[in-house]
Amino acid sequence: MNKSLDIQFQEAYTTISKLSQEDFTPDTMLKLYAYYKQATYGDNNPEFTEKEDLTVRNGFKLNAWIQLRGISKEEAKKEYIKIVNSL
Numbered sequence: 001m002n003k004s005l006d007i008q009f010q011e012a013y014t015t016i017s018k019l020s021q022e023d024f025t026p027d028t029m030l031k032l033y034a035y036y037k038q039a040t041y042g043d044n045n046p047e048f049t050e051k052e053d054l055t056v057r058n059g060f061k062l063n064a065w066i067q068l069r070g071i072s073k074e075e076a077k078k079e080y081i082k083i084v085n086s087l
Contacts, residue, residue: 009039009077012084024087031083034064038076043069 003011016032024032037044044065068076 005074005077005081008081012081016084028083028087030060030064032080033061034068035076035080035083037065038068038071039073039080042073 013036021029044062071079
């Protein structure tokens with residue numbers, strides 16, 4: 001029996017959460033962030049972004065998430081799991 005996508009996603013998130021940020025390249029960190037946000041919140045709405053919170057770092061994170069606009073939550077979960085499994 002295959003585990004449900006939600007269970008696999010939660011297990012992947014738990015695995016990543018136990019590791020240090022230094023274990024990943026910045027590119028991988030941005031991808032994980034963006035796919036996690038897309039999987040849990042769906043499309044980003046820039047109108048609701050805190051303008052005063054747009055540091056350079058947060059700008060990169062926001063941009064990575066915006067680039068996933070239109071991808072379903074299910075597809076984002078699959079991609080997140082795929083990235084985690086490749087590490």
